[in-house]
Amino acid sequence: MPAGLSDGLPPEAGFEAAIVERLMAAFGAWGYERVKPPLIEFEDSLLSGPGEAMAADTFRLMDPISQRMMGLRADITPQVGRIAASRLTNAPRPIRLSYAGQVLRVKGEQMRPERQIGQAGVELIGTTSAAADAEVILLGAEALNAVGVQQLVVDLNVPTLAPAILRDAGIADPKALIAALDRKDMTAVRQSAGSLTPLLEALIHAVGPADTAIEALNALKLDGDAAIQRERLRAVVALIRAARPDLTLTVDPTDHRGFEYHTGVTFSLLAPSVRGDFGRGGRYVNQAGEPATGFTLYLDTLQRALPASAAPNRIFVPHGTPPAEAQRLRGEGWVTIQGLEAAKDDAAEARRLGCTRLWRNGQPVELK
Amino acid sequence: MPAGLSDGLPPEAGFEAAIVERLMAAFGAWGYERVKPPLIEFEDSLLSGPGEAMAADTFRLMDPISQRMMGLRADITPQVGRIAASRLTNAPRPIRLSYAGQVLRVKGEQMRPERQIGQAGVELIGTTSAAADAEVILLGAEALNAVGVQQLVVDLNVPTLAPAILRDAGIADPKALIAALDRKDMTAVRQSAGSLTPLLEALIHAVGPADTAIEALNALKLDGDAAIQRERLRAVVALIRAARPDLTLTVDPTDHRGFEYHTGVTFSLLAPSVRGDFGRGGRYVNQAGEPATGFTLYLDTLQRALPASAAPNRIFVPHGTPPAEAQRLRGEGWVTIQGLEAAKDDAAEARRLGCTRLWRNGQPVELK
Structure with a gap:
């Protein structure tokens, strides 16, 4: 068997399917309707917009009928965006869509060596409201609780906050600084941030349990877009707190990894004792320029975390x-x-x- | 979108998933446990044994890690055979396995232009008994009834019966005659069957409702392997009749299409008013030389046949x-x-x- 590919055997394969069924039922109860994009489509459509980030991970195939290159999907979110922007362009907004399926990747990652991964997720498309950001996070939590995840932690990020601060300060090439902030490298920040150093140091320290992190962020002097983004994070935390006071919320405002195409509040869903995250998501703009948010859950992490169900009668x-x-x-x-x-x-x-x-x-x- | 590939939209995509859930629940109730082979594996393993028949329909990919060719599965049955013969070789026999997933094909067929097809099915491996042949047919019928299929017809075939007759008669190159029997071409049979003509004409006419077809088959003078195969068909029909007297059973002993790797009683599941079959299956020998039977259901036909469920509350x-x-x-x-x-x-x-x-x-x- 090729590296990163394997057979699901009994009882695990049946248990994975049961998890997907329960996740999709939870998504359905919030009005998210299922779509099923194909496993392969033309490369140029698959890798446009939010799909671009996965280009290097995508297997290519020649279509003998059209003689054009096709891609084997490495992610489903961009496909759902395409469906919303094409076949469902006339459906009323906001539109709530869900999906479950397999994705394939050319190479595995260190934390996730699998090259075929089961995904299930939702997209909420056509709204900029903070209530939408909160809805998908609350839905993710409710769905994970429904399949038996305990001690869920929601880690909230704003990967566009640091870039907004640097842009407002007129930093010409912010890439190195954004990477330094992402890895919380104080030395690198001090070396190149100049007069921004105290603000960026404080930003790096505004990490941890949501209440103290939000307090630390509130103490920062931010203007313009950066202030708007901080306010959005605050509003989303407040909405989640009101609905689910029992949820553990953390904030890491400069975390940037894996949020290549995101444009606002993002999040990871995880549990302290489980390797990898259950899923991640957040705000982005789809192929048609529509504001959207959503998340993807990874079935491999869920299977690792949950005890396989008891043998049937x-x-x-x-x-x-x-x-x-x-x-x-x-x-x-x-x-x-x-x-x-x-x-x-x-x-x-x-x-x-x-x-x-x-x-x-x-x-x-x-x-x- | 490439030809033969399409997006599943609401409510059809959700309905397809609901059909799969109910089919898998029916399979599970008969003790069939789910396996989940990967979408891609090395070409030589994917296309060995019963997989060989799909070689021309299979997309190939280069694996950048191993530098070996991989195939994108066009059928799941050979993968399940491989799992039974490798990872589950020590599991007690007979072993009952089920699966559901997507397959991809290089080109569509006239009756089924789709190049991505959802499949769900079972394999019963490690037994030659007639009760096994009957079990998978009865299970297929129960599962299809459970998802709402009305007026189900089970069409039984013995694609190896005519070859056995021709072999016993010492026909050196039986291919043309087998094809003529398959398309019920009396003229071609008369031209080349010689003294076998009356027997083969009678065989072609032994088609229709199971009881009259079995009666016509019983009137034929058959020996050796051909007689054994006829007796097996008779036993399977009797077992199905006893369990489900309400089922419509037909027999077409010379039907050969699509049963390239089969070795005994085969069958198609269909309904009079529905284009295409719901599925097909039958007896074969897997990669490890184990006797097996099973079937595959096609989700595209099921979706066409069943009314989409009512809008939820x-x-x-x-x-x-x-x-x-x-x-x-x-x-x-x-x-x-x-x-x-x-x-x-x-x-x-x-x-x-x-x-x-x-x-x-x-x-x-x-x-x-």
């Missing part, structure tokens, strides 16, 4: 049992394993096939 | 409603559409967003 139905009896058992919630030929010892055969019970004389007999 | 929850009220409504089965900012006219906004009800003063108000 498997009952062995010996060869010769009338078919209607097995059908009735299934209707009552049993998993029936039918004997395909006469067995010398039905109980032994039931055990061999992993059953916990045997159907005998019209009764489910528990096997020791 | 969408209720508009105006801006400012306490979050706990919306949460409670979702818990009661409502789909809540939250107002993200204050609306001038909540009822108009609710209608604009496709809601049938408005949450007002703690009550769901029906919208005219």
